[in-house]
Structure formats: C-alpha cells, structure tokens
Amino acid sequence: xxxxxxxxxxxxxxxxxxxxxxxxxxxxxxxxxxxxxxxxxxxxxxxxxxxxxxxxxxxxxxxxxxxxxxxxxxxxxxxxxxxxxxxxxxxxxxxxxxxxxxxxxxxxxxxxxxxxxxxxxxxxxxxxxxxxxxxxxxxxxxxxxxxxxxxxxxxxxxxxxxxxxxxxxxxxxxxxxxxxxxxxxxxxxxxxxxxxxxxxxxxxxxxxxxxxxxxxxxxxxxxxxxxxxxxxxxxxxxxxxxxxxxxxxxxxxxxxxxxxxxxx
Amino acid sequence: xxxxxxxxxxxxxxxxxxxxxxxxxxxxxxxxxxxxxxxxxxxxxxxxxxxxxxxxxxxxxxxxxxxxxxxxxxxxxxxxxxxxxxxxxxxxxxxxxxxxxxxxxxxxxxxxxxxxxxxxxxxxxxxxxxxxxxxxxxxxxxxxxxxxxxxxxxxxxxxxxxxxxxxxxxxxxxxxxxxxxxxxxxxxxxxxxxxxxxxxxxxxxxxxxxxxxxxxxxxxxxxxxxxxxxxxxxxxxxxxxxxxxxxxxxxxxxxxxxxxxxxxxxxxxxxxxxxxxxxxxxxxxxxxxxxxxxxxxxxxxxxxxxxxxxxxxxxxxxxxxxxxxxxxxxxxxxxxxxxxxxxxxxxxxxxxxxxxxxxxx
Numbered sequence: 001x002x003x004x005x006x007x008x009x010x011x012x013x014x015x016x017x018x019x020x021x022x023x024x025x026x027x028x029x030x031x032x033x034x035x036x037x038x039x040x041x042x043x044x045x046x047x048x049x050x051x052x053x054x055x056x057x058x059x060x061x062x063x064x065x066x067x068x069x070x071x072x073x074x075x076x077x078x079x080x081x082x083x084x085x086x087x088x089x090x091x092x093x094x095x096x097x098x099x100x101x102x103x104x105x106x107x108x109x110x111x112x113x114x115x116x117x118x119x120x121x122x123x124x125x126x127x128x129x130x131x132x133x134x135x136x137x138x139x140x141x142x143x144x145x146x147x148x149x150x151x152x153x154x155x156x157x158x159x160x161x162x163x164x165x166x167x168x169x170x171x172x173x174x175x176x177x178x179x180x181x182x183x184x185x186x187x188x189x190x191x192x193x194x195x196x197x198x199x200x201x202x203x204x205x206x207x208x209x210x211x212x213x214x215x216x217x218x219x220x221x222x223x224x225x226x227x228x229x230x231x232x233x234x235x236x237x238x239x240x241x242x243x244x245x246x247x248x249x250x251x252x253x254x255x256x257x258x259x260x261x262x263x264x
Numbered sequence: 265x266x267x268x269x270x271x272x273x274x275x276x277x278x279x280x281x282x283x284x285x286x287x288x289x290x291x292x293x294x295x296x297x298x299x300x301x302x303x304x305x306x307x308x309x310x311x312x313x314x315x316x317x318x319x320x321x322x323x324x325x326x327x328x329x330x331x332x333x334x335x336x337x338x339x340x341x342x343x344x345x346x347x348x349x350x351x352x353x354x355x356x357x358x359x360x361x362x363x364x365x366x367x368x369x370x371x372x373x374x375x376x377x378x379x380x381x382x383x384x385x386x387x388x389x390x391x392x393x394x395x396x397x398x399x400x401x402x403x404x405x406x407x408x409x410x411x412x413x414x415x416x417x418x419x420x421x422x423x424x425x426x427x428x429x430x431x432x433x434x435x436x437x438x439x440x441x442x443x444x445x446x447x448x449x450x451x452x453x454x455x456x457x458x459x460x461x462x463x464x465x466x467x468x469x470x471x472x473x474x475x476x477x478x479x480x481x482x483x484x485x486x487x488x489x490x491x492x493x494x495x496x497x498x499x500x501x502x503x504x505x506x507x508x509x510x511x512x513x514x515x516x517x518x519x520x521x522x523x524x525x526x527x528x529x530x531x532x533x534x535x536x537x538x539x540x541x542x543x544x545x546x547x548x549x550x551x552x553x554x555x556x557x558x559x560x561x562x563x564x565x566x567x568x569x570x571x572x573x574x575x576x577x578x579x580x581x582x583x584x585x586x587x588x589x590x591x592x593x594x595x596x597x598x599x600x601x602x603x604x605x606x607x608x609x610x611x612x613x614x615x616x617x618x619x620x621x622x623x624x625x
Contacts, residue, residue: 059471059474061471062469062470074478074482077478078472079471080470080471080472081478081479082332082480082481082482083362083480083481083482084328085354085355088324088328088355091329092328092335093332094318094325094329094332095288095330095332095333098288098316098329098333099288099333099338100336103336121325124320124321124325
C-alpha cells in the first residue's frame with residue numbers, strides 16, 4: 001500500500017471549501033472565553049450558537065445570562081442578550097416572550113441559579129408553559145464563587161462548604177429538578193444530556209436543536225439539562241473530572257429524554 | 265373634555281395603564297392595591313389594546329418580568345404595596361443599573377414588616393434614597409388625588425423612557441382606596457415594533473440585525489474603571505432630573521409666615537389645615553412636593569427667607585423632614601408632625617401641632 005506523502009501536496013489544494021469539516025460559528029464573538037480549560041460551558045455555548053445559526057433565527061433571538069460562571073455569556077454570544085439577577089432568568093424570559101411572542105428566547109442557567117435561588121421561577125415559568133427554552137448546566141457545584149455546595153451536589157461529594165462530603169442528614173438530598181420540571185404539564189420537551197465525549201456533544205446538539213424547534217411551534221417550555229464537569233471546583237484534572245463525572249454524576253443523573261410530547 | 269367618572273384611586277390607575285398604551289402589567293396581589301389587577305383582568309386589556317396582563321408567582325418574579333420586557337423597549341408597569349415593594353428592591357436596583365425604563369407603583373401601607381393594611385407614608389426613604397443596594401435613584405412622583413393617580417401614569421412612562429430609568433409612583437392606601445371624580449385622558453396608542461426599533465433600537469434587546477452591534481442589557485462590569493464611568497453616567501442622569509424634573513405645588517404661600525410641607529394624602533389634610541389656621545389669623549401656606557426625587561429644594565430655599573418656621577406633615581415618624589432640613593440648611597426651625605400605624609391626623613391636630621411645635625416653641 002502506497003504511503004500518502006502530504007508534504008508533496010501544495011497548501012492551496014488542501015485548504016479548499018470542500019475539505020472543511022469544522023468551522024467556528026460566526027455567532028461566537030472574538031472575546032476569549034473566561035471558562036477554565038476542560039469546562040463544558042464553552043461547548044454548550046457553541047452548540048446553542050450553531051443551532052441558532054443553522055435555524056437562521058439569531059436575529060430574532062434574545063438570550064439571558066445567569067449569575068454564576070456563565071454570568072458573562074453575553075460577552076461570547078453575538079446576539080442581543082440580557083443579564084439577570086441570580087435565579088431570575090425565567091422571569092425575564094417570561095417578560096420578553098409575553099411582550100415579543102415572535103422572538104426566540106432562551107435562559108442559560110447553572111445549578112445554583114436554576115435549582116436553588118431560582119427554584120420558584122423555574123417551576124412557575126415551566127408550569128405556565130411559557131414558550132421559551134431553558135439550557136441548564138449541572139456541574140454539582142458553585143463554580144464562580146469558589147466551589148461551594150450546590151443543590152445538585154451528590155451524596156458524599158466534597159465542596160468548600162461540605163469539606164467532609166455532602167451528608168444528607170444535614171444538607172438534604174441532591175435535587176433532581178429536571179425530573180420535577182418534566183412532571184409539569186407546561187413543559188413539552190425535557191431532556192438530560194452531557195458534552196464530555198464527541199458522541200455526547202452530537203447528541204446534545206440534536207437535543208438543543210429540538211428544544212428550539214419546539215419553541216418555534218409554541219408547544220410550551222423546552223428544557224435541556226447538560227451534566228457537566230467543573231474540574232477546577234472539583235479539584236481534578238480535566239481527564240479525572242470526566243472520569244469522575246461518568247462514575248459518580250451519571251448514575252444519579254442518568255442521561256436521556258424525560259419528556260417528549262412530539263413535534264408537529 | 266375627557267370622560268368623567270367616579271372611581272377609586274386604584275381603579276383610575278388601572279384604567280390609565282390601559283389608556284397610556286402600556287404593553288404589559290405584571291403583578292402579585294397585595295392589599296391595599298389588589299383592585300389594580302382585578303380591574304385590569306375585568307377590563308380585558310388584551311382585547312382593548314393587546315396589553316399583556318400576567319399574575320406572577322411573587323413580586324420577585326413580577327419585577328423581573330418587568331426587567332425582561334422593559335429591556336425590549338416595551339412600556340411595562342407593576343403595582344404593589346410596601347412589603348411587596350421590599351421584595352422588588354433587588355430587581356429595581358438591577359433595573360436602575362441596567363438602565364431599564366419601567367413604572368412601579370407603591371400604594372403604601374404601614375410597616376415595618378407586615379405592619380398594617382392601613383395607609384402610611386413610611387416608605388419615603390426607600391423610594392427616594394434608592395431602596396435597594398448601590399448608588400441610584402428612582403424618579404418619584406407622589407399623587408394626592410384620584411385624578412393624579414390616572415394622570416401620572418403616562419407622565420411616568422414619558423419620564424422612564426426619557427431617562428431610561430425606573431420611575432416610581434408613590435401613592436398610599438388612602439389615595440388608592442378613596443373615590444373621587446376623575447377626568448380620564450384619551451387613549452394613547454401602543455407603540456408599534458417599528459416605532460420601538462426606530463426610537464429605542466440603539467439599546468433595546470429586540471434581536472441583533474446585521475446592521476448593528478449586539479445590544480446587551482446588564483448591570484455588571486468587573487473592570488473598575490468602566491464601572492466607575494457607568495456610575496458617573498447614572499449620576500449625570502440624576503443631576504439632569506434635578507435640573508429639569510422638579511415638580512411642586514404652592515398653596516397660600518404669597519403672604520405666608522409659616523409653612524406646611526406635605527405630599528400625597530398628607531397634603532390633602534394640610535390643605536384643610538391651611539384654611540382652618542387662616543380662619544384663626546395664622547398666615548400659613550403649603551408646599552406640596554409632587555416629585556419626591558428630585559426634591560423641590562430651590563422653592564424651599566426661597567421660602568426659608570420668607571417664613572418663620574416649617575412643619576412637615578407625614579404619615580411616618582419623620583422621613584421627608586430630613587430633606588426639608590437639608591434644603592433650608594438649618595436657617596429656620598423645621599419640625600415634623602405625623603401619625604403612624606394606619607392612623608390619620610385631623611386638620612385640627614395639624615393646626616395644633618403647628619402652634620406647639622413652631623409658633624409657640
């Protein structure tokens with residue numbers, strides 16, 4: 001079998017449109033991402049932006065950034081965005097969508113934001129069946145403030161406020177908010193995804209696309225949880241964090257659709 | 265002449281919300297202003313103008329719905345009463361920081377805590393000094409009649425958009441619940457999307473089109489140099505309000521030797537007290553601040569050269585009196601008289617307080 005000699009092929013024959021297999025979405029700004037290397041936020045951002053670009057709805061979309069590591073999400077997404085107070089993104093989304101029903105609206109939130117301080121807004125916005133999309137990043141920790149316990153911190157997990165591990169007798173139980181949301185009649189599509197392998201990234205993108213398709217059809221609230229890692233907060237290398245996520249997070253937060261009422 | 269009706273203050277406010285061309289009302293029930301949302305629900309605003317009406321799960325959610333919708337250049341309004349307004353303070357601070365126009369109505373009841381459902385004016389500090397965290401002000405309008413409950417709604421919207429700042433209508437349980445004759449203004453059409461794009465497209469988050477940079481609504485900036493600049497920009501707006509928006513009313517001040525200063529429901533009592541005192545030969549006038557922020561400092565400075573003493577009349581333990589003292593700079597005696605906990609002073613009590621606290625001090 002003859003060996004391919006790359007060095008014999010001129011560059012202009014390699015760099016051609018038909019050879020491009022991946023490119024950065026135009027909807028990313030040129031700002032440098034503030035996330036730690038190995039974190040899932042950057043991938044989640046990219047998937048949302050790719051979906052908006054592919055659906056051709058970026059000029060009709062208003063995004064909402066939360067309080068937490070993704071507080072600066074508006075620095076990276078080249079669309080109109082609002083920054084919410086901690087936990088209030090679904091209320092903002094309600095206000096935007098009710099007065100602008102022709103626009104696409106998404107709330108991007110972490111676990112502390114969505115499942116602790118913003119629980120009431122999460123539940124009631126879902127229960128009203130607001131035609132919005134919620135992207136929920138669950139890494140079981142408060143990343144921005146330095147690795148404190150989150151409502152989703154799993155049993156025994158060490159954080160800066162549970163240095164000996166989460167004890168349910170004292171701190172209660174990891175909250176499966178996505179399972180709660182799926183029970184509400186106002187939701188149309190509720191799914192749990194992850195982005196730590198290429199195959200899962202592709203699945204997560206399909207889920208996000210579907211969530212926005214549901215919004216396009218005014219079916220109610222679509223909700224995509226992404227189980228992610230926080231290697232800095234977990235005090236691990238990115239590779240260790242991915243392994244730990246698979247062995248510890250996913251058994252408690254199993255991946256897959258929790259609800260899918262069906263698109264037209 | 266517009267339509268004349270006999271209405272409660274809260275009802276006149278609600279009717280004015282629809283007529284002012286509001287795009288949305290978000291609220292949560294609380295006494296003594298629950299008639300506002302009840303009136304709106306019965307009036308079917310979605311059929312009359314297309315206005316959105318939504319009962320939120322909390323005041324916290326309601327104010328953040330205002331944030332989201334207001335940040336798209338829509339005319340949005342909420343109403344509540346003291347404990348509910350306290351819950352809204354987080355959102356109000358964010359809106360002031362992010363420069364979102366909106367109107368917030370406080371039909372004040374007595375406090376602290378749950379307090380009472382009876383009228384009070386004990387939220388003056390909260391309304392005029394910021395209320396939430398950070399250096400900011402709301403522009404505060406204080407109606408003293410059912411007529412002004414209606415008329416101040418379109419005025420508040422104009423000011424909110426002129427300054428891109430939340431405006432508060434600081435009413436109280438007395439003005440909200442009492443019935444008076446009111447002449448309603450003719451309906452103002454709601455803004456079209458084209459109008460919003462043309463007039464507020466430079467900042468409103470209505471979808472980024474290729475012809476412009478993205479619009480971001482945020483109160484956050486982690487770079488101190490930029491954050492200071494932003495704070496100074498907000499200060500510029502408050503200074504402009506002080507220059508351009510001071511509103512007040514003077515009654516019988518031309519020959520006055522003494523002065524009442526009172527706003528809202530207290531000013532109605534003080535008006536009667538002026539009459540009673542003058543029947544006794546006491547030359548007293550009334551200055552009624554209509555804007556509480558910006559506060560009418562200059563007319564007070566002027567009147568301090570003329571009168572021998574000032575009595576503020578407030579349904580509080582003495583809040584506005586501090587601003588009056590600052591305005592007259594201790595040149596003449598300034599005292600406070602008030603009833604609290606839902607109690608309302610009679611005009612006779614006010615005249616008596618003028619005698620004991622100022623004239624015969």
